[in-house]
Amino acid sequence: xxxxxxxxxxxxxxxxxxxxxxxxxxxxxxxxxxxxxxxxxxxxxxxxxxxxxxxxxxxxxxxxxxxxxxxxxxxxxxxxxxxxxxxxxxxxxxxxxxxxxxxxxxxxxxxxxxxxxxxxxxxxxxxxxxxxxxxxxxxxxxxxxxxxxxxxxxxxxxxxxxxxxxxxxxxxxxxxxxxxxxxxxxxxxxxxxxxxxxxxxxxxxxxxxxxxxxxxxxxxxxxxxxxxxxxxxxxxxxxxxxxxxxxxxxxxxxxxxxxxxxxxxxxxxxxxxxxxxxxxxxxxxxxxxxxxxxxxxxxxxxxxxxxxxxxxxxxxxxxxxxxxxxxxxxxxxxxxxxxxxxxxxxxxxxxxxxxxxxxx
Amino acid sequence: xxxxxxxxxxxxxxxxxxxxxxxxxxxxxxxxxxxxxxxxxxxxxxxxxxxxxxxxxxxxxxxxxxxxxxxxxxxxxxxxxxxxxxxxxxxxxxxxxxxxxxxxxxxxxxxxxxxxxxxxxxxxxxxxxxxxxxxxxxxxxxxxxxxxxxxxxxxxxxxxxxxxxxxxxxxxxxxxxxxxxxxxxxxxxxxxxxxxxxxxxxxxxxxxxxxxxxxxxxxxxxxxxxxxxxxxxxxxxxxxxxxxxxxxxxxxxxxxxxxxxxxxxxxxxxxxxxxxxxxxxxxxxxxxxxxxxxxxxxxxxxxxxxxxxxxxxxxxxxxxxxxxxxxxxxxxxxxxxxxxxxxxxxxxxxxxxxxxxxxx
Numbered sequence: 001x002x003x004x005x006x007x008x009x010x011x012x013x014x015x016x017x018x019x020x021x022x023x024x025x026x027x028x029x030x031x032x033x034x035x036x037x038x039x040x041x042x043x044x045x046x047x048x049x050x051x052x053x054x055x056x057x058x059x060x061x062x063x064x065x066x067x068x069x070x071x072x073x074x075x076x077x078x079x080x081x082x083x084x085x086x087x088x089x090x091x092x093x094x095x096x097x098x099x100x101x102x103x104x105x106x107x108x109x110x111x112x113x114x115x116x117x118x119x120x121x122x123x124x125x126x127x128x129x130x131x132x133x134x135x136x137x138x139x140x141x142x143x144x145x146x147x148x149x150x151x152x153x154x155x156x157x158x159x160x161x162x163x164x165x166x167x168x169x170x171x172x173x174x175x176x177x178x179x180x181x182x183x184x185x186x187x188x189x190x191x192x193x194x195x196x197x198x199x200x201x202x203x204x205x206x207x208x209x210x211x212x213x214x215x216x217x218x219x220x221x222x223x224x225x226x227x228x229x230x231x232x233x234x235x236x237x238x239x240x241x242x243x244x245x246x247x248x249x250x251x252x253x254x255x256x257x258x259x260x261x262x263x264x265x266x267x268x269x270x271x272x273x274x275x276x277x278x279x280x281x282x283x284x285x286x287x288x289x290x291x292x293x294x295x296x297x298x299x300x301x302x303x304x305x306x307x308x309x310x311x312x313x314x315x316x317x318x319x320x321x322x323x324x325x326x327x328x329x330x331x332x333x334x335x336x337x338x339x340x341x342x343x344x345x346x347x348x349x350x351x352x353x354x355x356x357x358x359x360x
Numbered sequence: 361x362x363x364x365x366x367x368x369x370x371x372x373x374x375x376x377x378x379x380x381x382x383x384x385x386x387x388x389x390x391x392x393x394x395x396x397x398x399x400x401x402x403x404x405x406x407x408x409x410x411x412x413x414x415x416x417x418x419x420x421x422x423x424x425x426x427x428x429x430x431x432x433x434x435x436x437x438x439x440x441x442x443x444x445x446x447x448x449x450x451x452x453x454x455x456x457x458x459x460x461x462x463x464x465x466x467x468x469x470x471x472x473x474x475x476x477x478x479x480x481x482x483x484x485x486x487x488x489x490x491x492x493x494x495x496x497x498x499x500x501x502x503x504x505x506x507x508x509x510x511x512x513x514x515x516x517x518x519x520x521x522x523x524x525x526x527x528x529x530x531x532x533x534x535x536x537x538x539x540x541x542x543x544x545x546x547x548x549x550x551x552x553x554x555x556x557x558x559x560x561x562x563x564x565x566x567x568x569x570x571x572x573x574x575x576x577x578x579x580x581x582x583x584x585x586x587x588x589x590x591x592x593x594x595x596x597x598x599x600x601x602x603x604x605x606x607x608x609x610x611x612x613x614x615x616x617x618x619x620x621x622x623x624x625x626x627x628x629x630x631x632x633x634x635x636x637x638x639x640x641x642x643x644x645x646x647x648x649x650x651x652x653x654x655x656x657x658x659x660x661x662x663x664x665x666x667x668x669x670x671x672x673x674x675x676x677x678x679x680x681x682x683x684x685x686x687x688x689x690x691x692x693x694x695x696x697x698x699x700x701x702x703x704x705x706x707x708x709x710x711x712x713x714x715x716x717x718x719x720x
Binding site: 073080081083172306307309313321345350353 | 443666695
């Protein structure tokens, strides 16, 4: 087999290639294919506020190909000095509460103030429930066309840890690209709220009037994390019920312990449909920013968050390194069986495996 | 200084020892002091259903002295073949719900059936709130005197992880000592319920009538874990309210997803004070045991639990080994500062530390 048979131009194995394909032409094609965009190109594009470069860089960050990691790190590292100049807002709420319509209305309002708005989504469940990403895209059809907005759904089919890490890195890229309001959206199920909470400055819970908290599946812990609870769909016949709900929530909020930020969370009304309540909400977030920047909480909180992500990454990698070790993988099953047959205690089995790992 | 000056018999330094102390006598004393109970002695005592040996073994397991770990492991290892012959019941509920009185009544009832009942407590907060251990001891004054019962409070001042691990090992020792009902008690705050849930077969939530779930601080997640919700203090004027509460809870339980065990959790009434409802509760637990042993869940669940504890222990030790490393400790602060000053991303800092760790 000559070298040519290895060429990608050989489409069918076993079929001889006609001799009249010019070697020069095929080399030319291969050369063009090889011309991939460099880390420097991406960084230059991002700093030049080019959304295409931003999208490419996020795709690089999201890549599970190990060869891309180094390049992704270079891009992030180069963007670091230009990041951190934004307010990061987390938005959660159960499906049906109208998150997409709300973000569309809120994001559009912010662009009229001259803000640049990036929307990132954390939704590890999208690969299972399906459709939500495309759904969001179509539902935010105004915002997606807005030159001062950028919408990026999460990488589907990833674990929460993976998606969260990549979202956190994407925030840095968006900020370097000049976006000064970063909205992180999460569907109101499971653990993703905690992940979002650990990467935003302001955490907003979107609610509906009428349905009780229990029925809405909102966990106490999520209410406790919220800096604001906004009751959406306060329009038409719903206004009265929404006002009652607001009072109920306000009463419930008093029962929670005081926040370290010094901020007292409040309940408010809005109608994403009628684009009402957006101005008041932004004013509230601005007040939060002013207060927490004055009392030092804003910066201190961001520092805690970065430390948290550093430690989380370390802990995850320590585990990966252990469980990916071939010796451990072989022995793990044996030890598991001994434990399952009640031959040894789980603690002794753990010790056996750790001894093996640290000896090697 | 001669060798004698090192003797423990020299009570005051600098004061000469009278010569008439017999060397023979002092050697005799030292020899007796050195006669510490061996692992074999402890195991023999435990298998002989000796509660004093059991207590000593649990103290050994709870010891934070590294020299005791090996001996503790020997004892546990030797007890393993005699363990696992019990039903493990977790009991939780907020303070004031009457857990101690309930356990006293329920435990006493079980001993009248010829059962041997061990009560272990998980309460990492006891060192802070204080008094709860002694409080429990006095409140369970009938049970503590009962020859077929054994009550052991948790080691105070430990982290939850530490207490939980030690409780799990203590279960093995109690089972080898012939106890066939193991009750694990936890105070209804924070994460300890999850730890208890991961070491028991049957998880019981003790409630009160009248107060709403929100007011009782019971998280949805804990209700979801429960195999039974028992409304205590269903006595006197309270009976009617307790009956209504039972119906409410039963309705709420229908909303939860079906359990893997095939068991449908129910609400029931009891009065620990009047010792009512104990027979019915034990009957329910027996039904649970029969069902889950028939459908294979019981054993499968225990296997999952031991695997869980093995992996938890590994993950904890991997972290300890990393963060206790002096090179890492020195570098960690530097990397944290770089991250806090936005010089590098938290992920790059994590990578730097991991590279350093795995190179060494």
